[in-house]
Amino acid sequence: MSTSTDNNASITQESGPSAAVQDIQKKIVVRTADGEVFNLKEEVAMEIDIIKTFFQEDSISYETVMPLPNVEGWEMVKVIEYCTKHVELKHKVDGYKERKAFQALFVQNLSTKSLLALTNTANYLEVKYLLDFLCQAVSEQIKNKDVDYVRELFGVENDFNDEEYEQVKAEAPWAHENLNNDLH
Amino acid sequence: MTMEDRRVKLTGNQNVDLPAEIIDEILSRLPVKPLCRFKCVSKSWRSLISDPDFIAMHSSKAFEIKDVLSQRLKLLFTDRESDCVYSLDVGQLLNHNHNVEVDGLVATSAELDFVFDNLPRRGRYNCTGLVHTCNSFLFFQITDPIETNNGFVHNHLITNPATRELKKVYNIHDNICGIVFSVYTLETSSWRRVEGEFLYFPISIGGIVLNGHVHWLAVFEAKQDPSLLIISFNLAKEEVREIPLPPIRREYSSRLGVFRNWLCITLEPGGCKSTEFWVMKEYGVRESWTKMQVSKPYQELSHSGFWTESHDLMVFDKSSLVMYNFNDGTFWNLSIGDITTADGYFGSFGIYVESLASNASLKNMREVEKIDESTQWHP
Numbered sequence: 001m002s003t004s005t006d007n008n009a010s011i012t013q014e015s016g017p018s019a020a021v022q023d024i025q026k027k028i029v030v031r032t033a034d035g036e037v038f039n040l041k042e043e044v045a046m047e048i049d050i051i052k053t054f055f056q057e058d059s060i061s062y063e064t065v066m067p068l069p070n071v072e073g074w075e076m077v078k079v080i081e082y083c084t085k086h087v088e089l090k091h092k093v094d095g096y097k098e099r100k101a102f103q104a105l106f107v108q109n110l111s112t113k114s115l116l117a118l119t120n121t122a123n124y125l126e127v128k129y130l131l132d133f134l135c136q137a138v139s140e141q142i143k144n145k146d147v148d149y150v151r152e153l154f155g156v157e158n159d160f161n162d163e164e165y166e167q168v169k170a171e172a173p174w175a176h177e178n179l180n181n182d183l184h
Numbered sequence: 185m186t187m188e189d190r191r192v193k194l195t196g197n198q199n200v201d202l203p204a205e206i207i208d209e210i211l212s213r214l215p216v217k218p219l220c221r222f223k224c225v226s227k228s229w230r231s232l233i234s235d236p237d238f239i240a241m242h243s244s245k246a247f248e249i250k251d252v253l254s255q256r257l258k259l260l261f262t263d264r265e266s267d268c269v270y271s272l273d274v275g276q277l278l279n280h281n282h283n284v285e286v287d288g289l290v291a292t293s294a295e296l297d298f299v300f301d302n303l304p305r306r307g308r309y310n311c312t313g314l315v316h317t318c319n320s321f322l323f324f325q326i327t328d329p330i331e332t333n334n335g336f337v338h339n340h341l342i343t344n345p346a347t348r349e350l351k352k353v354y355n356i357h358d359n360i361c362g363i364v365f366s367v368y369t370l371e372t373s374s375w376r377r378v379e380g381e382f383l384y385f386p387i388s389i390g391g392i393v394l395n396g397h398v399h400w401l402a403v404f405e406a407k408q409d410p411s412l413l414i415i416s417f418n419l420a421k422e423e424v425r426e427i428p429l430p431p432i433r434r435e436y437s438s439r440l441g442v443f444r445n446w447l448c449i450t451l452e453p454g455g456c457k458s459t460e461f462w463v464m465k466e467y468g469v470r471e472s473w474t475k476m477q478v479s480k481p482y483q484e485l486s487h488s489g490f491w492t493e494s495h496d497l498m499v500f501d502k503s504s505l506v507m508y509n510f511n512d513g514t515f516w517n518l519s520i521g522d523i524t525t526a527d528g529y530f531g532s533f534g535i536y537v538e539s540l541a542s543n544a545s546l547k548n549m550r551e552v553e554k555i556d557e558s559t560q561w562h563p
Contacts, residue, residue, distance in 0.1 A: 119210070120202055135206070136251060139213040147224045154202070156226050168224050174348065175220035 028055065029065045036073035037065065040080060047083040049126030068125075075121045082106060082130050103133060112141045112153055144179050208232070212242045215255050216346035216538045239540045246537050253537070259488055259497070259505075260345065261533030271345060274490050274497065274535070346538035384415050394442050395467055396420055399427070401440045414440060414447065416468075430462040430473035443476075443487040444496065450485045457481035479513040480506065489535030502530045 026042040028051060042062075046052045054066050068076070085102050089095040107115065119134040142150060151158060160168065169176060211219065211233070219242070223230040232238055246253045254275030261270055343349060384402040391398035397416040404413065404426075414427040430449055432438060436458075441448045447464040459481050466472035478485070480500060488497040488505070495507040497518075505518040 116202065119206060123203065123206055131209075132249075135209040136213055136249070138210050142210075143214055143218045145218075147221060150222055150225055154207070154225075156229065158225070159227050160224070165224060168230060171223070172220040172348070175217050176224075 026062060028062055030068050030076070031065050032071045032073045032076050033069050034073045036076070038076050038080065041084075043087055044080060044083045047086060047127060048079065049128075050124070053126075070124050071121050072117075075118055078106070078110075078118055079121065079125060079127065079130065082133075083127065086129060103137075107137050112138065115141065116153065146176070146179060208238065208241065212238065212245050213249070213252055214242075216540055219540060220347060233540070239542075243537075243539045243541065246539070256346075256538040257490065257535065258345075258538065259490060259533060259535055262531035263529070274488075344539070344541060345536070347540060347542065349542055387412065391417070392440050392442055392447070394445070394447060399440060399447065401438070412438070425468075427464075427468055428470045430464075430475075432462070439484070441486055442489070444491055448487065449473075450482075452483065457483055458485075461485060476510065477513070478508065480508075480515060486533075488533060499530060499533065 027039045028042055028045040029037060029039055030045075030051065031037050040051075045055075051066060054060060055062065055064075071079075085099075089099055092098070110118070115134060115138050119131065119138060122131040122134055142153065145153075150156070158165070211222070214222075219233050223233050246256050257273075257275040259272040259274045261272070263270070384404055387401040387403065391400055393399075397418050399414050399416045401412060402415045403411065412429055414429060416425050416427050417423075418425070427447070429438070432449065432451060436451045436453045438449045438451055441450060443461075443463045447467070448461060449463075450461040451458045459478050461476050461478070462473050463476055464472055465474050478498075482500050484501050486499045486502075488499055490497040494511065495509050495515075498506045498508045500506055506515050507518065508515040
């Protein structure tokens with residue numbers, strides 16, 4: 001049913017076997033906001049609910065390139081990386097340690113801002129387990145940060161005047177102390 | 185406040201609208217301390233974090249996600265001098281692979297100074313046995329060290345240790361005979377006596393709460409040869425019922441407690457150590473009393489309220505914390521760094537889960553106290 005689209009794609013992002021073997025497996029093609037095109041293995045693509053719905057609901061041919069105008073290329077790379085690992089670990093009995101190690105590496109080079117953007121994307125693409133993981137990862141990164149950091153990160157304006165701020169702060173002054181000493 | 189009000193624009197390279205549900209998801213996974221801090225971020229964040237629906241979502245995350253639970257699960261205990269309350273992070277035990285290096289996992293603890301900061305400092309207070317944890321609240325009694333004309337003053341307090349909210353429960357003084365059950369309503373800060381005559385003589389001090397009932401060991405006064413039983417006070421219906429004990433020898437004194445979700449009787453065979461105890465696997469069913477064995481003999485044994493798939497955190501002889509595996513009888517000891525207890529003994533303890541819940545939300549929770557002035561009990 002689907003033909004190989006390796007010829008057309010200027011950039012293919014895949015982890016996996018050689019080109020010859022790739023021809024045999026079904027592929028789904030998406031295009032991100034910046035024009036990058038990705039070939040996904042069918043089983044990985046089906047982890048992404050928005051893609052799954054697009055192709056299955058109206059029985060759209062896999063030859064169609066699905067546009068993802070809200071997703072950046074780098075985000076797609078990360079999503080594919082996570083979903084591929086998830087599929088791989090599905091068949092393993094005790095993948096706990098491996099999953100934990102993978103998750104630690106996954107977030108290692110991402111700034112918190114990038115993590116937030118990726119969280120938004122995971123929500124848009126409808127990959128629940130990735131969304132859960134990313135929300136947890138963001139909360140881990142911000143839990144010891146101060147108020148200014150959080151405002152900057154989320155782009156929130158301070159609408160307290162000085163007096164109001166001091167008042168709110170005074171309700172729980174201990175919460176603003178010892179930010180570096182938190183063990184948990 | 186509409187959804188649009190709480191959308192957030194990410195600045196920088198990307199201008200993305202972060203939906204409010206995503207912010208909720210992220211914030212609800214945070215521990216209590218940063219959430220209290222982030223109330224200062226903006227007015228809308230403050231009202232979000234104080235919103236009862238958000239607080240409920242935040243609480244339920246602990247029971248949906250293991251990593252969140254392990255952050256928020258604490259063991260509270262007092263030392264033997266009972267003038268300090270400590271908090272211990274037991275959540276790390278959830279993920280700990282015990283077989284390898286450990287026979288002595290070190291965990292630090294933190295004093296809950298704020299509890300005493302709210303009372304006038306008059307030397308050392310005595311935080312006595314009634315440390316009782318219930319969900320995310322701590323209920324305990326602090327005795328003023330200075331004796332007044334009325335005897336020692338007992339302060340009863342309910343606190344959420346995570347948010348440091350503290351509320352005083354006012355005492356009643358009433359001279360009556362036998363047992364009186366009184367129910368305290370937080371909303372009106374008042375006691376109400378439960379109607380009825382309860383001809384029981386209580387043996388144990390401090391009720392054991394399980395399944396919405398409070399339990400004490402007692403004897404039934406009116407009987408000729410009074411035997412020991414458990415009385416159970418149903419908080420919702422305000423009724424009392426009897427629960428029979430397991431078949432234990434009379435000469436052993438027994439102590440009532442809770443083991444996981446079961447009533448538990450531990451034995452104190454006068455001076456000797458015991459290696460058995462009983463649990464009531466089906467509530468109220470006499471035949472379901474089951475004998476359990478421990479490979480480590482005890483004089484006093486309690487369940488901390490914390491357990492994993494394989495281990496239960498037990499307190500032996502009020503001095504050691506032990507992760508005990510009841511499947512194979514193996515165990516390992518926990519040591520706690522930084523505790524300045526003179527002789528290593530605990531006072532009382534309990535497990536609780538940190539949450540944002542405030543005393544205001546407690547108005548539907550009732551606390552029952554048994555008044556026992558039975559210096560004059562009628563046989």
